[in-house]
Amino acid sequence: MVRIASLTAAAAALIFAPAAIANDAAEIAPASEATPVKLVEFDGGWEVLKTSSRLRVWRSHLAYKLSVDAEGKPTDCELTEGFRRAYVNKKLCSVLMKSHTFEPARDASDAPVAGSYTNSLSYVDLREQN
Numbered sequence: 001m002v003r004i005a006s007l008t009a010a011a012a013a014l015i016f017a018p019a020a021i022a023n024d025a026a027e028i029a030p031a032s033e034a035t036p037v038k039l040v041e042f043d044g045g046w047e048v049l050k051t052s053s054r055l056r057v058w059r060s061h062l063a064y065k066l067s068v069d070a071e072g073k074p075t076d077c078e079l080t081e082g083f084r085r086a087y088v089n090k091k092l093c094s095v096l097m098k099s100h101t102f103e104p105a106r107d108a109s110d111a112p113v114a115g116s117y118t119n120s121l122s123y124v125d126l127r128e129q130n
Contacts, residue, residue: 035106037068037115044099045126051095052123055088063120064096070112072102080120 048062063080077093105115 034108034110037072037105037117038103039100039117039119040072040103041101042099043101044095045121046130047095047099048092048121049123049126049130051091055091057083057088057092059123061120061122062092063118064093065116065118066096066100067114067116068102068104069114070104072104072112074100074102074117075114080118 052062059081065078065080066074067076069075074097077097079089079092082089083092100117102117104112107113
């Protein structure tokens, strides 16, 4: 009988432990961004369309993530649904990084910090705007 009770207690601990661990992690881990990166301007719609056409990109949208430094400048780009050819990814990221202007993320003390920006561009919407 003692074995069954201890096994039941151990099983309950395993079942409820992930929730407890998740709550503890959320409380312990500091918020990395009190204020997220804010997009000021995107002026590269036409350039994205032109480059995509040259590279023969046939998709309905272009999803991406930009890393932004504490000064608000994009430092890295990742296409969420990348292309097989690295050249295509590199060219499109180059256009995306040049055409975005940001306000940097801010921490809890309102100091600028690095952050990231995620977005998806619809080619249909870009064509209608340009």
